Amino acid sequence: MTKVIGHTPATNDQEHIPTIVCSACDIPDRTAAILGYGPDPLPAMRRALGRLERGGAEVIAIPCNTAHVWHAALQAKSSAQILHIVDAVADQLEPALGAGPIGLLATTGTVEARLYPQRLASRGIDCIAPEPVRQTQIMRAIALVKAGGVTSAHSILAAEATRLAERGCRAVVMACTEIPIALADQTLPVELIDATDALARACVEACLGFRPIPGARRC
């Protein structure tokens, strides 16, 4: 929400985008469901979308990358336009297309479901994830951020982003909401793309008709 507000060129309350936010923290763990050891989160996600729709939402953004594994199922039952976080990232990547693949820092659920590689391939963008043995560390860092341990998470995530750079990645997507909380504003040998920031810019574009420039937040 802070990112949407930051990208909105408003000078008073009334120029901001009317927004309803459902902090649907009761949705079961998405990665656990994808890996087959947790309950299906789709019913709780549909309830959360219903709250937004009853509140009058016309454009919906879901600031959880892993939840996009269910994007098609959610869109099929919703009359609102549900933005797709991978498309928002691709829109940001394309103008800067250089050599080398895009690296992915994400939950094990997002990685195992091949959410990013499949959708980015249709835009001609290659995408690689850390080696499976490293993925445990990334999940540990994400859990640390959820519990307030931002500093410990940073050193894990900075090391993994550096490894992806060493494997030839021209940019690394921070493809889990918790990752930019720990990794933002750091000097690393690779460009970092914040997926939720790209989604926030897609919100402004969908609601106000123009796409804000990356990095040009006002606050």
Add this chain to the structure above:
Amino acid sequence: MTKVIGHTPATNDQEHIPTIVCSACDIPDRTAAILGYGPDPLPAMRRALGRLERGGAEVIAIPCNTAHVWHAALQAKSSAQILHIVDAVADQLEPALGAGPIGLLATTGTVEARLYPQRLASRGIDCIAPEPVRQTQIMRAIALVKAGGVTSAHSILAAEATRLAERGCRAVVMACTEIPIALADQTLPVELIDATDALARACVEACLGFRPIPGARRC
């Protein structure tokens, strides 16, 4: 919303308070209505509350001090519990009751409606506002924050808080949402009370059954 999350002792998504936020930026200017030169904001406020109620909200917090001039009118038509920001501030002030009045930095609407002095008097707390001639500067600072001019707003607000301290105030309430955005984390000769932070702690108390300690935010 950041303040509510910061005061919640959660270690994973599911331990957070399920929340719906309506960023109701289309509500007409509250101060203009109180001073008699703007439209009545009550119908738009009722529509925003309706969105929250249809989404299932049971406890409602309104993070706009001036809007509390209409608290009784809103509560009369709502089945949800609407917290009162002045009560949240009073709950924070009482344990530290010392000599001298409380100073008020607020919109001209909040000051003219006597929102704080009236409600704090029933708790035995005296409250003084800046002299009317200073109030124009405070409104200028609030408008600057709404437009992203946080640094310019800070020097105005710091000077006004210092003036209230010189008039004998033992604490100054930052009684407009924009003020702590510009004035927080500054070293001034008087204790600053953040009204929206007090309201966030009242939310945690209403939803989880205990009141977080002032200043003990996790993030």
